[in-house]
Amino acid sequence: MSETTTDDLLRLDNQLCFALVTAARNVVAVYRPILEPLGLTHPQYLAMLALWEESPRSLGDLAAALAMEPATASPLVKRLEADGLIERxxxxxxxxxxxxxxxxxxxxxxxxxxxxxxxxxxRLGMTVPEVEAVRDALTRFAGAVDL
Incomplete structure (x- = not known):
């Protein structure tokens, strides 16, 4: 096994942050054409998933479920309300x-x-166990970050 050099550590392709940002952008791009016929954007879809699990719920609770600030969730809620999907x-x-x-x-x-x-x-060419493995690894990673 070769030793990792400083130059290797600074290669763009070796950056965890780059892999995550690229993956997130690509996943949203995969969802876009699937969600368009439903009239939802990806963030709206996530909010609806949370509301299908539990409704009614407070804005703070919804924002926490979506891992975002209430001020960020508020415009999302307003759009869903304008579309007639939710009511406050x-x-x-x-x-x-x-x-x-x-x-x-x-x-x-x-x-x-x-x-x-x-x-x-x-569209991803992945099985349920493969998706679960990626999701579980990302969940572990997200839980390991202490902000």
Missing amino acids: RRSSADERRLDIALTPKGVALRAKAVDVPRQVMA
Whole structure:
């Protein structure tokens, strides 16, 4: 096994950050044509996934589920609301809190989105176990980063 030189460490192709950024950009590009018929962007799709898991939920809870700041999630929520997929309403538990809830149109969209993961795997030429292995490795990596 050869020793890694300083020059090797600084090669673009050897950078973890470059591989992750490139992979993220490519994955979004794979999702784009699959999500277009649903009328969703990739960030909107992620928000809908979170809401299909639990609705209603607060903006803060939704933002936390999406690993983003509430200020970043807010325009996303407004767009989904304008598209008639969600509605913001006062929480029954706490009037001061706005909950984000699926509309009937948002609930119905789930049935159309159910095949998205299979389409993505087909475009990537990957099996469920391969996708799970990549996802699990990335989840471990994300959990190891202490910000």
